[in-house]
Amino acid sequence: MGKNKQGESTWKATRDGYGKGLVELGEKNKDVLVLTADLTVSTRANWFQEKFPERLFTFGVAEQDMISTAAGFALSGKIPFCCSFGVFASGRAWEQVRTSVAYMNLNINIGGTHGGISVGPDGATHQALEEITLMRVLPNMTVIVPCDTVEARKATINSASISGPVYLRLSREKLPIITKEQEPFTIGKANVLKKGKDVTIIACGIMVYQSLFAGELLKKKGIDATIINLHTIKPIDIETILKSASQTKAVVTCEEHLIAGGVGSAIAESLAVTLPVPIEMVGVRNRFGESGDPWVLMKEFHLMPEDIVAACERVIARKKKGKDKERF
């Protein structure tokens, strides 16, 4: 897809919104602390460090220690934000997140940058494709995937006032800004970006932009899509999803993440027991990432608007087939 018409300056990585949000939190609340594991600049925690050096704690390359130390801080009334790459924050330290964070239901926020294959040249070891699955299985955990830097800033700020733990999945690659400062953002409340009658597209992160693009392509084909920005994967906004699915009777889920256990799975879990409409899932299938230009990889991994269009056509065909069956 390349860059959009507005030019590259309006594109920003969601980690930037996170870094900005941390600074604002730091100004408002002296209990907000930032903890880093030798990725202070990459996670944009350095912006906080410049302003509040006494409230930034470095741990070196020790993610497990960082996460459990955050528990000690939170048990003493502090609000820590732990920063690392998604693979390490959610994977290396998973059991520390499970037992020292989620089990005690502490106000600890984890910013995992470098989510998804759009990380690009660093390759599979650094492209987190599993965090949504790993984090959303944990009781008490909130999981947020902002779609742009504006939303990332709001998500970061709002995370501090949620009493339990939050995982923020953030991007390294620059993404176009598609939401506005004044638009509402509530953790757990999905935003409907466009209303249509034929199919419901539910997306998060970079895939929201891809879905908006797909919406344009679908329009040319005479297909009218609803597009939902599901920025909070957990707790999932089943009300908004159900409302739209009951109107369109066909759902396409989109994530820059493994399908196994991810966003599509979360939506399917909810719809299977409430409104079992046909669902198609766009995402990464049983495969690790690899090195390459981010947008080359997006194509290679079938995460482009064309892939979403094809999924919409498949799901609409299944919906029609179901209706044909009903007639006999």
Added chain:
Amino acid sequence: MKQRPDINKLRKQAKQIRIDVLKMLAAAGSGHTGGSLSCVEIILSLYGYKLRYNSKRPDWPDRDRFILSKGHGCPTLYAILAHFGYFPKKDLMDLRKFGSLLQGHPQLGLPGLESSTGSLGMGLSIANGMALAARLDKRKDVRIYCLMGDGEIDEGQIWEAAMTASHYKLDNLCGIVDFNKLQIDGFLRDIKNIKPAREKWRSFGWEVFEVDGHDFKQLMDAYDKAQHIKGKPSIVLAHTTKGKGVSFIENKVEWHGIAPKPEELERALKELESLS
């Protein structure tokens, strides 16, 4: 400095704690007997002497904190918390029962308990966080104590945390190792040798004390001395006997994770009660 309690009184309390622990474990029908009995004096000299706390106000912000990183030793901590008035002693017999606050491994919510633990290796990091928070809040008197098992320190996270504590010069932190020479699979020397332990901690930047972990005077001396060490954390390597106090449990690898059966309980209590 606080008045030291009479050693004979502490010994009597230790005997009672061991009796409670054995009864609790027998009633539960499962649990960790050996590692609970080895840390009685270590924890009792904290709650009976060193720690500053108010059991009627468990959330008093200026209290000292104790983290039982070797969470499986919780029967001893529970018995001691009850003994010092955090909750009624009769609750002890609900150990490991459905709906009880006395979970199989410590769970936040029990009065006096500072952190959930049970997954080995995390407690020292948690203690570091508390020590750093106390410093940020300028709570100069607050001290943090963290008890680890000698097998537990096989965990890599312990050494991550050991580096963190010395990097941040956490002199308000005192670690303790229950050095009973046994882990689940056998003797440390056969499973994973940690010698030389003293040199390891020292090279990580810690002040090291080595004591007999069943000797109240040595323990209290070490806790007192540790308090005066400035610019670095302290660790007390407390040499103990796993299963201490009951001859047929002492030093037996198989007594790590089982509870006494009724007839074993009877024999054990008889032995303990015959002690002066």
